[in-house]
Amino acid sequence: MQFPESWLREFCNPPLSSEALAETLTMGGFEVEERRPAAPPFTQVVVGEIKEAVQHPNADRLRVCQVDVGGEALLHIVCGAPNARAGIKVPCALVGAELPPGEDGKPFRIKLGKLRGVESQGMLCSARELGLSEDHGGLLELPATLLPGEDVRAALQLDDVVLTIKLTPNLAHGLSVYGIARELSALTGAPLVTPEIPAVPPQLDDTLPVRVEASDLCGRFSGRIVRGVNTAAATPAWMVERLARCGQRSVTALVDISNYVMFEYGQPSHIFDLDRIHGGLAVRWGRAGEQLKLLNGNTVTLDDTVGVIADEREVESLAGIMGGDATAVSDDTKSIYIEAAFWWPEAVQGRSRRFNFST
Template sequence: MQFPESWLREFCNPSLTTQQLADTLTMAGLEVEELEPVAPPFTKIVVGEIKEAVQHPNADRLRVCQVDVGQGALLNIVCGAPNARVGIRVPCALVGAELPPGEDGKPFVIKVGKLRGVESQGMLCSAKELQIADDHGGLLELPADAPLGQDIRQYLNLDDTLMTLKLTPNLAHCLSVYGIAREVSALTGAPLKAPTFPTVPTQVSDKLAVNVQAPDLCGRFSGRVVKGVNTKAQTPQWMVDRLARCGQRSVSPL
């Protein structure tokens, strides 16, 4: 079972370090097999917005972008990503930034350089270049309300840890993050914050007949008829990210 530490701490947040929390769970029988950072180390990568994107004069597959990173003056950055276009907000590595190490094990330092004769004052990044996902088809597009200039580690909550637990068959009550949080609360005395589920009033009168054939095994059965579902709705990014950190791929809200 894999989940991000930050999600667990939303329900129960004891005054323990990550390692102390893992040791406490392990000693209670919830063996923590692995602790892994959500993202590798990198610095000086912030939220930027492409204000202008024009064709590179000497290269068909490159664009010259004017990027706003909240510093007043726009940065001139040459980019080859197919989705580089005006209006999107993306991770921008500033001059002096250190990207995650490559195959040689050394961090990649961003410097002012020239690409086909045009100066580039930084680099626009994909999720693969930040090593937070395998998608390398283009720039990592951020929500339109992402704060310009904010450190991308802070914005995407990348200073987090993935916890992998090895649960035995008798611990079915811990097959959820909230279930783990209850154990942590019992072990440490830290308060448990229970989730709230606001009541949604019924809007349709349709009913579906149910025949419980084994009342001794099913003490209660409940359901609701739902209509008018928007099949084109997008899964919220926070939910996509949280599922991904649990090892699950988001398909659609349905």
């Protein structure tokens, strides 16, 4: 289980240093295997807003950007990133900045220089150049709410600490940030903050018929139809960053929201494309010879020891483990069915290992 310490402290914030907090969890049976900073050290990197980006006079792949970093004058910075354009906010390393070491192991210092005859007064940065990820396909685009000149480390909470906890099989209640917070509250006496989650009243009368045919597989099955979703909506930057610090890459807004809830509260969910479901759903044990193509591209052969969710035509999901490709959401999805269920531990234990993958 990997998560940022700042997220844990939103639920339980004892008056302990980061080191003491990790020691307390370890002594309580939740072994902290690793404590590491959310980002490697770097200096003098601020929020820059690109006011103008024009073609470099002597290079097809370079642009000359005018960048607001909160000072009296704009900086002239030459940039080769494909997404360098006016209106976005990005990390800007000022002259004198020191970036994380490159492949040679030496810190990279930013100096005043010229690129193809044009002076460059700094450097606009990708996520990889700041050591935040391996993504170097373009500049790291920052939230529009940040102000030019803000220190990037403070703005993105890059001095946060990422904790990795080794959990034994009897501590599955610790597979969420809230679950760890409950333990921390019990260990320290610090209050546990439990946010109110008001019920969202349905806006539709639509329902999807579901039959739970195997009560020894599923103890509770819940679902809701949502229509008119926008699959092109962008996941908020703060959510993308939190997921990244949990070791989870951003996929799409729908998938990211599902993953976020799982990391926060330990409740897995699955999102079906409603229009790809034929009839209703049945929660049952598999049948010998049935096959299912999973979201990871693997096709598995089932039997009566594996739980499934099936519609009137075929199996659509491996119960409690992974959804199927046939009902996966896509760019064309307009309506979804969100499923959140409780699967009896004995009914799902060891099944993913049997198929040689984990989720």
